[in-house]
Amino acid sequence: MIDLDLFKEVNDSYGHISGDMVLKQTAEIFMDCIRNNDFAVRLGGEEFLLVLRNFDSSYLSEKAEKIREKIENHHFEIGNGRPPIGRTCSIGCTIFPSSETSSDEIDFMTSIALADEALYYAKWQGRNRAVTVEFSPEVLNDKKGIEKIFESFEWGIEQNKVRLLNATEMKSRDTG
Numbered sequence: 069m070i071d072l073d074l075f076k077e078v079n080d081s082y083g084h085i086s087g088d089m090v091l092k093q094t095a096e097i098f099m100d101c102i103r104n105n106d107f108a109v110r111l112g113g114e115e116f117l118l119v120l121r122n123f124d125s126s127y128l129s130e131k132a133e134k135i136r137e138k139i140e141n142h143h144f145e146i147g148n149g150r151p152p153i154g155r156t157c158s159i160g161c162t163i164f165p166s167s168e169t170s171s172d173e174i175d176f177m178t179s180i181a182l183a184d185e186a187l188y189y190a191k192w193q194g195r196n197r198a199v200t201v202e203f204s205p206e207v208l209n210d211k212k213g214i215e216k217i218f219e220s221f222e223w224g225i226e227q228n229k230v231r232l233l234n235a236t237e238m239k240s241r242d243t244g
Contacts, residue, residue: 069111069115069116069117069159069160069161069180069183069184069186069187070098070115070116070117070118070135070157070158070159070187071114071115071116071157071158071159071187071191072090072091072094072114072139072155072156072157073155073156073157073158073191073195073196074195075087075090075113075114075155078090078146078153078155082146082150082153085147086146086147086148086150089144089145089146089147090144090146090153090155091110091114093142093144093145094114094116094139094155094157095108095110095116097135097138097139097142098116098118098135100138101131101134101135101138102118102120102131103120103121105121105122106118106119106120106121107119117180117183118135125163125200125202125233126233128161128163128200128233129161129198129200129233129234132159132161132198132200132234133198133234135157135159135198136156136157136159136196136197136198139155139156139157140154140155140156140157140196142154142155156195156196157196158187158190158191158195158196158197158198158199159187159190159197159198159199160183160184160185160186160187160188160189160190160199160201161183161186161198161199161200161201162179162182162183162186162200162201162202162203163202164176164179178214181218182201182203182214182217185217185218185221186199186200186201186221187199188221189201189221189222198234199232199234200232200233200234201230201231201232201233202230202231202233203217203224203229203230203231204228204229204230204231206229207224207229207230213229216229217229217230
C-alpha cells in the first residue's frame with residue numbers, strides 16, 4: 069500500500085488538474101519500478117496498491133525503498149508554467165502468506181488490510197517511510213490474533229507478533 073503524503077495540499081494549492089498530473093507521474097514511477105507480471109492499482113484519492121509476485125521479503129523491502137526514493141527525488145510537473153514540486157510517500161508492505169505458513173484465516177483482502185496497517189504505522193512514525201512487516205505464523209493461523217493486530221499494531225510489534233523488516237528513516241526533505 070502506498071499513499072502520497074499530504075496530497076490534499078497539492079489539490080488545495082495548485083488545483084485538481086495539477087493534482088491529476090502528480091498522480092499520473094506517480095503511476096509512471098510505479099510502472100518503471102515493477103516487473104511485467106506485477107501490477108499497480110489506484111484505490112482512490114492518492115492511495116495505490118502494488119502487487120508484486122514471486123519474491124522474498126528482502127526483495128520487497130528493497131523495492132519499497134526504491135519506490136519511496138524515486139517519489140521523494142522526482143520533480144513533479146504541475147503545469148501552467150509553475151515550477152515542479154516535490155512529494156513524498158508512505159509505504160506499508162507485507163507478504164501474502166502461502167498455504168504452508170497460514171491457515172484459511174487470512175485471505176488476500178486481509179493481507180491488503182494488514183499492509184494498510186503497516187502504511188498507517190509508517191505515517192504514524194513520521195511519513196516518508198517504507199515499512200515492511202512480517203507476521204508470526206501463530207497470528208496468521210488465528211483469527212483472534214489477526215483481529216488483535218487490527219486493534220493495536222503497536223501491541224503486535226511489542227509482543228513480537230509483527231516483525232519490522234525495514235522502516236526507513238525520514239530523509240532531510242520533510243514535506244510534513
